[in-house]
Amino acid sequence: xxxxxxxxxxxxxxxxxxxxxxxxxxxxxxxxxxxxxxxxxxxxxxxxxxxxxxxxxxxxxxxxxxxxxxxxxxxxxxxxxxxxxxxxxxxxxxxxxxxxxxxxxxxxxxxxxxxxxxxxxxxxxxxxxxxxxxxxxxxxxxxxxxxxxxxxxxxxxxxxxxxxxxxxxxxxxxxxxxxxxxxxxxxxxxxxxxxxxxxxxxxxxxxxxxxxxxxxxxxxxxxxxxxxxxxxxxxxxxxxxxxxxxxxxxxxxxxxxxxxxxxxxxxxxxxxxxxxxxxxxxxxxxxxxxxxxxxx
Amino acid sequence: xxxxxxxxxxxxxxxxxxxxxxxxxxxxxxxxxxxxxxxxxxxxxxxxxxxxxxxxxxxxxxxxxxxxxxxxxxxxxxxxxxxxxxxxxxxxxxxxxxxxxxxxxxxxxxxxxxxxxxxxxxxxxxxxxxxxxxxxxxxxxxxxxxxxxxxxxxxxxxxxxxxxxxxxxxxxxxxxxxxxxxxxxxxxxxxxxxxxxxxxxxxxxxxxxxxxxxxxxxxxxxxxxxxxxxxxxxxxxxxxxxxxxxxxxxxxxxxxxxxxxxxxxxxxxxxxxxx
Numbered sequence: 001x002x003x004x005x006x007x008x009x010x011x012x013x014x015x016x017x018x019x020x021x022x023x024x025x026x027x028x029x030x031x032x033x034x035x036x037x038x039x040x041x042x043x044x045x046x047x048x049x050x051x052x053x054x055x056x057x058x059x060x061x062x063x064x065x066x067x068x069x070x071x072x073x074x075x076x077x078x079x080x081x082x083x084x085x086x087x088x089x090x091x092x093x094x095x096x097x098x099x100x101x102x103x104x105x106x107x108x109x110x111x112x113x114x115x116x117x118x119x120x121x122x123x124x125x126x127x128x129x130x131x132x133x134x135x136x137x138x139x140x141x142x143x144x145x146x147x148x149x150x151x152x153x154x155x156x157x158x159x160x161x162x163x164x165x166x167x168x169x170x171x172x173x174x175x176x177x178x179x180x181x182x183x184x185x186x187x188x189x190x191x192x193x194x195x196x197x198x199x200x201x202x203x204x205x206x207x208x209x210x211x212x213x214x215x216x217x218x219x220x221x222x223x224x225x226x227x228x229x230x231x232x233x234x235x236x237x238x239x240x241x242x243x244x245x246x247x248x249x250x251x252x253x254x255x256x257x258x259x260x261x262x263x264x265x266x267x268x269x270x271x272x273x274x275x276x277x278x279x280x281x282x283x284x285x286x287x288x289x290x291x292x293x294x295x296x
Numbered sequence: 297x298x299x300x301x302x303x304x305x306x307x308x309x310x311x312x313x314x315x316x317x318x319x320x321x322x323x324x325x326x327x328x329x330x331x332x333x334x335x336x337x338x339x340x341x342x343x344x345x346x347x348x349x350x351x352x353x354x355x356x357x358x359x360x361x362x363x364x365x366x367x368x369x370x371x372x373x374x375x376x377x378x379x380x381x382x383x384x385x386x387x388x389x390x391x392x393x394x395x396x397x398x399x400x401x402x403x404x405x406x407x408x409x410x411x412x413x414x415x416x417x418x419x420x421x422x423x424x425x426x427x428x429x430x431x432x433x434x435x436x437x438x439x440x441x442x443x444x445x446x447x448x449x450x451x452x453x454x455x456x457x458x459x460x461x462x463x464x465x466x467x468x469x470x471x472x473x474x475x476x477x478x479x480x481x482x483x484x485x486x487x488x489x490x491x492x493x494x495x496x497x498x499x500x501x502x503x504x505x506x507x508x509x510x511x512x513x514x515x516x517x518x519x520x521x522x523x524x525x526x527x528x529x530x531x532x533x534x535x536x537x538x539x540x541x542x543x544x545x546x547x548x549x550x551x552x553x554x555x556x557x558x559x560x561x562x563x564x565x566x567x568x569x570x571x
Contacts, residue, residue: 108313108505112307112337113338114319164316167510287347290344
């Protein structure tokens with residue numbers, strides 16, 4: 001069966017690309033000939049990931065950029081770096097942005113700009129990065145923004161009174177909130193882009209995956225629970241291949257389905273479909289990131 | 297006339313939490329800490345997200361000249377203060393006998409000397425039209441002699457006593473003084489490691505910094521003398537007051553020595569933790 005899109009022509013940006021789903025997706029896409037720009041927080045791990053992928057796929061077109069997504073300042077610098085890497089290829093465009101990087105934190109950790117860590121990495125960073133890279137995404141024939149959400153987004157809400165959960169922080173509720181924010185962001189982004197845009201956003205549900213997200217910077221019960229849970233999870237290669245399938249086969253302009261799991265559309269939570277909630281979160285995010293999305 | 301709340305140690309875990317809490321309440325800030333870069337980033341983030349004014353000036357509070365320049369900067373700019381939150385403080389955890397002369401001096405200079413001098417000077421910049429509020433960050437350690445943290449807990453007891461006395465002195469000047477006595481807080485990686493090394497006891501006494509900051513500011517607005525966030529900690533404090541201090545010190549010593557051993561697994565004999 002022929003796929004709709006040829007990945008080999010594409011420039012694809014993936015955050016959180018040094019381990020887990022992001023690394024697996026970077027490897028698979030590089031293997032299919034895409035020009036991949038991977039983002040990771042740690043210079044050493046970026047170098048190792050680059051070496052591994054280049055070793056497995058000789059001639060792979062892949063670059064890694066180091067950026068700590070908990071810092072909005074670094075997200076802005078990252079955007080500038082991505083733009084110059086894309087320009088080097090002769091094509092000032094990005095075909096797919098995969099907002100995959102995500103984190104989990106037992107304790108309330110403040111970023112350098114004063115935001116809560118999970119909220120900053122899992123939601124504000126994709127929000128700002130997408131805003132900064134939108135002009136390049138518009139240069140693509142069919143630009144896609146795939147944000148990795150989670151089944152955790154069901155059965156939760158946004159805590160408007162204390163969105164950073166400063167006063168009553170609960171690590172798991174905070175995580176669920178950020179995954180809900182991913183879906184609300186995707187919905188509102190599509191509304192603001194408008195139905196005739198060549199750029200569309202998709203939210204991706206990877207299911208339960210065996211990665212280290214719950215082991216980095218956690219301890220105690222949360223860490224123990226993740227150690228047990230992750231063994232029942234699928235290998236990261238599987239959701240990575242589902243993302244690749246989405247990129248190759250789903251023309252997001254021709255479908256109203258915004259939330260995908262296992263190569264099939266799925267209904268996201270009723271809360272995530274609320275237009276008022278999505279608009280409100282959008283305004284708050286614009287304020288926090290210091291940006292204003294222009295129409296269209 | 298624009299007025300500000302001054303926060304020392306503003307870019308550390310607890311300092312940031314206070315900064316965000318104040319910003320959330322719409323208060324302008326004058327923040328200081330040792331790193332200009334960190335101050336600048338925090339100031340940008342807060343101004344953007346909360347629409348307040350944030351001024352900053354980098355200062356090494358352990359250095360008398362640096363403190364003098366900070367005061368001069370604030371006086372020259374005629375900064376008008378509604379409040380002062382003294383967060384800056386540190387500990388060199390480990391046995392006293394292993395401490396160097398330099399570490400001893402640094403701890404006393406930061407935890408005690410800087411606090412006193414800054415408070416004394418910045419009172420002169422207070423806004424006479426409003427109640428001026430001072431918050432001093434001490435610790436639950438202030439209540440007990442603490443082996444492995446002997447200098448630290450003593451310095452915090454100094455602040456506890458001083459703050460309660462100062463509160464009485466400043467009452468006729470329309471000023472309040474509140475001393476915060478939290479348990480360990482997960483402010484940075486080293487502290488988190490230290491808390492995790494204490495096991496269950498560490499986790500039930502630990503409160504997140506956001507909660508601590510909000511709780512403390514509420515207490516300060518009510519003019520309370522002492523703020524101990526968390527019911528467990530209040531109970532621990534009460535229970536500790538019933539037991540002779542020598543015995544308390546022995547019990548605490550046993551817990552901290554074990555925790556310190558676990559936290560320092562590897563090479564370093566000293567664990568520096570900042571507020």
